Amino acid sequence: MSAYLKQDEPDNVNRLDHMRQGVLGTDASRIEGLLKVTGTAPYAAEYQLDDCLEGVLVTATISKGEVTAIDADSVLSMPGVVAVIDDPSLTARAAQGTAGEAPAQPAREVGYFGQPIALVVAESFEQARDASKHLKVSYRADDDVAFDPEAVEAEPQDGATSQGDLAHAMKEAPFSVDVTYTTEGHSSAAMEPHAAIAQWDGDTLTVYASLQMLNYNISELADSLGLDEDKLRLVSRYVGGGFGSKLGVSEETVAASVAAMELGRPVRVAMLRQQVLQCIMRRSETRQRFRLAAGEDGKLTGFGHEARVSNLPGESFAEPVLQSSHFLYAGENRELSMEVARIHRMTAGSVRAPGEAVGMPALECAMDVLAEKCGLDPVELRLRNIPDRHPANGTPFSSHKLAECLKQGAEAFGWDSGPRSPRHTREGEWWVGTGMASAARVHNVGEAKARVTLKADGTALVETDMTDIGTGTYTILAQTVGEMLGLPVAKVLVELGDTHHPRGPGSGGSWGAASICSAAYLACLALRETLAKRADVAEEKLELKDGAVVGGASLIDLLDGRDLAEEGHYEPGDIADDFTASGFGAFFARVRVNRFTGETRVEHMTGAFGFGRVLNTKTARSQCLGGMTWSIGAALTEAMLFDPVDGHLANCDLAEYHVPVNRDVPDLDVVFVEERDGAASPIQAKGIGELGMCGGAGAIANAIYNACGARVFEFPMTPDKVLAAMPD
Amino acid sequence: MRPFDYQRAEGIDHAGQLIAAENAVAIAGGTNLLDLMKLQVETPQTLVDVNRIGHAEIEDSDDGGLWIGALATNTDTAVHPRVKADYPVLARAILAGATQQLRNRATTGGNLCQRTRCYYFTNIDQPCNKRDPGSGCGAIDGIARLHAVLGTSDQCIATYPGDMAVALSALDATVHITSAHGKARTVPVRDFHRLPGHTPWKDNVLEPGELITGVSLPAPVEGTQIYRKVRERSSYAFALCSIAAIVEMDGDKIARADLAFGGLAHKPWHDPEVGEVLVGQKPGAKLFDKAADVLLRDARGYGENDFKIPLARRTLAAVLAEATGAEL
Ligand SMILES: Cc1cc2nc3c(=O)[nH]c(=O)nc-3n(C[C@H](O)[C@H](O)[C@H](O)COP(=O)(O)OP(=O)(O)OC[C@H]3O[C@@H](n4cnc5c(N)ncnc54)[C@H](O)[C@@H]3O)c2cc1C
């Protein structure tokens, strides 16, 4: 049986609020947590297969051109070396998220310095790694390769908005701001290296991999290998962080597969730490110009956001920095446009919160400049500019919690709405100041299937190829099903990350939770129909709690010795065209800036977020904390440094790519703003995996200004940049 | 990692014999060496494990100073009561470096000999005169954010990245060295590290077959001891600029100013003239500026690291203000 819903209408019935179990929306701990902290949850590279070979990727030492010869003999006599894999199906880069088809092939065509070009396979990892450094490769290298995004012509992107006359609005406005910000590239820097083990039995290929979206990855891998999807099984039960870098099938997974099929033995390929940084996708650097025109009352009459980002030639992805700018603030005269510079740095792709992660902080800095010009409290400026409808296309908002987030966040933080001027507080060597920013992240959902089986013993089993990338998917699925079927979390078994199960939506774009839980919800509704019939009540009246109808028969009795299974199938419908749906929030930060050295330390941060139904307060809060921590990195330290001569990534380990460390992260407060968004999903939930970093770096930047008077226009705001902008 | 021989030394003499072999290298905590071996930046033929040779002691010496064995861990040194009481600048410098886990393994000898963090040095696909003499310097026209502004050469602009040695330099410590033949010698720590010149592959004055046995500190001196490390994040990052300072006041005048600087050069930078400018003078903004002028008189930036020159000036002012109580 299956239960299918294509959502074309909002669902404001909020069925889940009327269930009896009371497990959804609680702070249930991760059901797989114990396995993880005891090291017994197997990650991709940890499966123990007999006779397994080890592969290490060989990377290009030219920036652009092609491999003309690979001299396998140069390493085949080295101890333990089994083969050099140089097949045309090796991929040059990872697939972009949701591509569903093979990424660039063959690997011999080099697009950037450090790109994987071949695989060396040996009996041990150390032997393979040693040989990978000795493999003799000949190239034909192109000259005149561009690495600097500012030094090339850029291609305009589709989807620009031009409305009214912004130049005129700027001229006429009593207050206007024309500022340009730059942001540097970011790395996902996931803890678990990208890794795969492939096993070929002559007919079917099983691949244990670390991937976020098996529903797309199976097609990408099948297409890369020229294999039928039904000859392929992908397993990805646990993922040690992906942050976008594991959205598309990546080079090591294809390479392990090719090698296993060629050699007839299982092959494991794990990227070296340096490769994790050098071969995965980067978040593009950006240059963003804002033109804001406002009336005497601070209300925007003009809004301009023009951005330049970069990618390799031929790559479709362009960091969508305008995404929330389209609808966040009012202003009848609008210019929004983006261009892409084609350069030969590593591939640009999705890194947590693509677009808003860098677009929102820059916008929120520009708004801070405007607030100062207008003499308005920055919170008030934002409140005055919340539009009633999408300012360009006029669609209504599905639900809009920005005002509440601003107010509740300000209250929780203790925001002083009085007049502001920099350098109001000095403690010893440190200037202390505060800043704020709005948060917004567009809402996405994806098609999702999940099978829910009520077992004759009164437990439930949930199966889908959805992944849990550390976010809590296992747990929220158990909670959703427990809530609908009247079961405690411990009675719900969740099996994820296996393409033998029904296709989930994959984890990415913050859409996983709302999409997959909607599929499970639909399956449960269908199960409830059957149970209701058996209990002889209408489904709407069926009250289930602790494994029984309230005041009636137990599930075990109703099941009568037989399992009952339903597949829920959820598909987003036309509703996306009828409404503008987004998560909203607000950040408040207090920082200290050293007046001698320009070092900035965040002292306190509050984030208030409205993202629909909260499925689990603990895992949702953790997502917010993680997002705010990323905000600190984006504001102060994180930058990929590319060599000007050959375009390679220079800082390619975790000692030199500076994510925040414990001491950089103070107590962070998270406030959830109650919301049910019936147009967002059948369970009224939106996403929270990314919202927590969509603007936060702006709050920190604004606090730097308020503390010490340095208006910095370049992220990250390292001591040198703060000092250069600090007044004497 | 390339195949290599592993030999465990059971005593200092034994270590001396083993280290005399062709392309043999000592391994202590391994926190630097193993990383570089995995990257094939270091490719020793023989690893001589010195962890069992003793020399991990920290002891009072006859002249009132302190002896710190080459194998004493950074953690043991930083928490040693005498270090905390008499040489707090050393404890602070060590604790400003790396992480607890690394410091638990890292040793005195290994810390002194740690290699630069230059991105081109650690990447064998890039040119680097230090790693591969004659191949060029990738950093000079490349990413030079971490690099030196003092004492550079056209061959190499790398920094010595460590913290501990900066404090040792301010304290005027002495490095004790023994050779394969059991011949002992001492070198002031201020002369232990080298400038790159035309031989950037030589970080320090150790000759092949020589081992560090320990470091001796002179009897403690009066004064305020400060270690200030400027960095982007508040832990687990190397210094953009650091200063070890021992400053003593006599009334309203500076009586002693032993200063050493990290993150600015291929060695912990100690310039006696900086102290001379300060001693005998009343502290204040003008004086501190004069000291910075002396310190930075030959400073040269390479674009990306130009900021280090004003940063060093400002950090020096902050440290001297803290040490002397001067209002700035
Ligand atoms: C991520 C990271 C961050 C770090 N951050 C900092 C920091 O902020 N500040 C800082 O100061 N340091 C930092 N370090 C470096 C750390 O301090 C060094 O790795 C450590 O001190 C090296 O000591 P070890 O005993 O492990 O040396 P090993 O790795 O064993 O050896 C290092 C070198 O010293 C030689 N050697 C060792 N013992 C002797 C001896 N007795 N005689 C002669 N030669 C010898 C070895 O042959 C080798 O060349 C960091 C390291 C890492 C990995």
Ligand code: SF4
């Ligand atoms: S600065 Fe020194 S270590 Fe760095 S690339 Fe140049 S020669 Fe090598």
